[in-house]
Structure formats: structure tokens, C-alpha cells
Amino acid sequence: MSFANGEILPGLGGWFLPLIGRIPYNKKSVDDSSKAAVKAMGVLEQHLLHNTFLVGERITLADIFTTSIISRGFQFLFDKKWRQENPNVSRWFETIYNQPMYLAVADKLVLVDEAIPNPPPKKEQAPKKEQAPKEAAPKSKAKEVDDMEEEDDKPASKSKHPLEALPKPTLILDDWKRKYSNEETREVALPWFWENYKPEEYSLWRVEYKYNDELSMTFMSSNLIGKQTCHIAIPDIADAAQVVSSPVSKLRANTSSAVCPCTV
Numbered sequence: 410m411s412f413a414n415g416e417i418l419p420g421l422g423g424w425f426l427p428l429i430g431r432i433p434y435n436k437k438s439v440d441d442s443s444k445a446a447v448k449a450m451g452v453l454e455q456h457l458l459h460n461t462f463l464v465g466e467r468i469t470l471a472d473i474f475t476t477s478i479i480s481r482g483f484q485f486l487f488d489k490k491w492r493q494e495n496p497n498v499s500r501w502f503e504t505i506y507n508q509p510m511y512l513a514v515a516d517k518l519v520l521v522d523e524a525i526p527n528p529p530p531k532k533e534q535a536p537k538k539e540q541a542p543k544e545a546a547p548k549s550k551a552k553e554v555d556d557m558e559e560e561d562d563k564p565a566s567k568s569k570h571p572l573e574a575l576p577k578p579t580l581i582l583d584d585w586k587r588k589y590s591n592e593e594t595r596e597v598a599l600p601w602f603w604e605n606y607k608p609e610e611y612s613l614w615r616v617e618y619k620y621n622d623e624l625s626m627t628f629m630s631s632n633l634i635g636k637q638t639c640h641i642a643i644p645d646i647a648d649a650a651q652v653v654s655s656p657v658s659k660l661r662a663n664t665s666s667a668v669c670p671c672t673v
Contacts, residue, residue, distance in 0.1 A: 413479070414474075414478065416445075417449045417450065419445070420445035420446030420448075421442075422442070422481075423445075423446075425525065428527065443486075450479070450482070454495045457497035462501070473510075476506055476511065479502065480502075480506070483518075485525045488521050488524040489521075489522050506518045576610075580605045585602060585605070
């Protein structure tokens, strides 16, 4: 699953997304992404030469997850010629895709005969503007220059982030993070938090890991939980102990999180 998510997905996304106009097209970037995707798919092809499924002798979550990752490749890129050159991946993909549990949430499988071409997508032509009526008295050149300078001096208006519309809280998260990081958790940090926390300012969320049978090793548990947290674009968690994370982007000043693997 990590291989599919970390090695196959970036290459496929950088390959087909520019070709369908979802992100800006750059030929070098598309070529590099296609080479990376083909190389990663080659590893999968060799693995499936001697294995019916990715793990063990029956379908697992790894097969379902990886099939969903590479489905866009078969939708846009892996044409008839590619499938003939990669029979093991093609056989495995069609087997997993056509399982009832997969088809229950996916569209019917349609394989392309020819891959989407590589030239940049055509830009839509902007509609022609109607010619404005001529002014009775054209402005003098000096007046036009003054008007242009005034326009340049005006600051560009910036759109506000939705979180900026919230009222300023009394609990400053930077203070909480410093308290949590530098003081004893139970004796100092948590009492301080409950004294300053107000439910009308922040919401608290508690998440439990669903697949507890996978949590056999502490470091493996931390990796699984941390990776899942990254996928849903919540603050990054990267330690086996309790860690106050560093939120991303505009969430930096408005969120805080901690993870604690434990045994029962």
C-alpha cells in the first residue's frame, strides 16, 4: 500500500492530470512523471509474475487499495499495446476490479484502446469583447498617465481565508503547544488546558484506530496512524510518543493534535 501510494500515485498523477487539463501542462514534468510511473508499474508486473495477488493467496486490502490507485492509469494511459506488454498487471487489475465488492462502489470497467495523447491540452478561446462606444472627448495622454499611476498605487485586494472570519479566541494555541511541549503533561499541561479551554471557541475530536489487529509493533502502529493522519490533511504526526504536531497552511493557527499508541 505504501508503494502504491508513494511510488505509483505521484507518477500517474503527474502524467495524466496535465493531459486532461486538471493541472498546468509542462512537457518535461509529464515526461518525467510518465517514466517514473512506468518504472513503478514494472516493479508491480514482476511481482505479479509469480504471485496471484499482492499479499498471500487471496484478495486483501492491499489489492483493493492499489487497484483504486492505478485505475486512472487504465482509464487514460494503459492502452491495448501497454496491456499486452504487461499481462500480469492487466490480469490482476481486471480480476480485482470485477469483484462484486469493488464494483459496488466503482463504475463498470472500460479499457481504452489508445492512450490519451501527450500534446498539451488546447486552451479555450476567450469570447471576443464587444467594441466599446467611442467617447465624445478622448482623454489627453497626460491624463491617461495620471490615471494609470493612480491605479498602480491602489493596493490589490486580497480574499480573506474563511478561518479569518472566526472571532479571536481567548485560548492561544501557540501558548498551549509551548505548555504541552515543555511541561509535564498530566501534572501541568492538561490542567492548564482545561482551565483555558472554551467549547464555543474550539471543538475536540477523539479518533480511534479501526484495525487494531494490525497494531503489533509500536513503531509500526505509529507509522500507520501518522500516515492516515497525513492523508486527511490534518497536522502531520511523526513520532511514536505523544507529539503535538505542526499544522499545515492556514490551519497552523487554528488546530492542534496529538497521537498516542497504547496497548489494552
